[in-house]
Amino acid sequence: MLRSRIVPCLLMSNGGLVKTQKFKDAKYVGDPLNAVKIFNEKQVDELIFIDIDASVAGREPEFDRLRGIAVESRMPLCYGGGVSNAAQASRLIGLGFEKVSVSSAAFARPQLIREMADAVGSQSVVLTIDVRANGLLRGHTIYTHNGRRKQKLALADFCAQAAELGAGEIIINSIDRDGMMKGYDLNLARQVRKMFDGPLSFVGGAGSIQDMQDLIDAVGVVGAAAGSLFVFKGQFRAVLINYQRPTDLFGSGR
Known part of the structure; x- marks a missing residue:
């Protein structure tokens, strides 16, 4: 049975986090390999790495660096940034x-989604959609390229197409809520769940932790991902990689 996941989402830029x-x-918060080692010990559900520079710069993923991360990791990994063809996904x-x-x-x-699914299986294909609230329309507008390019396609339409x-x-x-x-x-x-x-x-x-519980209560089984919560400590946002096990948060999980 599926249960909710608690997922650190780490941003990479110029080789660092x-x-x-x-x-x-962007504030430097550490080295990717050190973070992986810490999260290994914490038995994290899953770890997401996003290279925030790759698509903007028009370059492919840094495979050598990512190989080192994968070798070190003992948890499921998701990577995004600069992926533009099925061969890279494979x-x-x-x-x-x-x-x-x-x-x-x-x-x-959009056909890239189908090509990736054919190459690696749908279970391995993730679509990340960055959105910003549109106050006039009481909806959300999609942006790409690290929030720099506005897209005309409606969120509901693209979810259905994906x-x-x-x-x-x-x-x-x-x-709007990042960080x-x-x-x-x-x-x-709730809207996207529909x-x-x-x-x-x-x-x-x-x-x-209560924010994550509120999300799960609102939409059911979900991945509750976060960055700042797992890399900052206290009101002064001191850098400290941290994590609580899901069983500590939601009992046996849902």
Whole structure:
């Protein structure tokens, strides 16, 4: 039976880990391999790595660096950033990543989702959608390229298209709440749950364990992903990689 997952989401830039607020003001928070070693000991459900520079720079994933991460890791891994073809997805799976996330390239050419699903299986294909609230329309607008390019396609339409093309999971990333640690956008989460009946994860806003519980209460089985919660400690946001086991958070899990 599926249960909710507690997932650290780590951003990579120039070989290091960074944390942003509303996709801006990246702060260096450590070395990827050191973080993997710590999360290994904490028996993390899953770990997401996103290279925030790759798509903007138009380059492919840094496979040599990612090979080192995969070798060190003892937990399921998802990688996103610069993936633009099925061959790259296959190579990442071959390195030891269980899932490959695609974002900008899928908006440019949605058929890529089908090609990746055919190559590595739908269960390994993740679509990450970055959204920003649109106050006038009381909805959300999709952005790509690290929040720099606005997309015209409606969120509901793209979720439906992604499901039809074979995406095994969708990650919704709230730009407005990124790094703010004031809770997930639960209205957004409820809306997306109606749009896509496959595995869903949400990132952006978690500042406490209760925020994760609130997300699970709102939408059911879900991936509760977070960055700041797992890399900062205290009101002054001192850098400290940390994690609590899911059994500590939600009993036996749901």
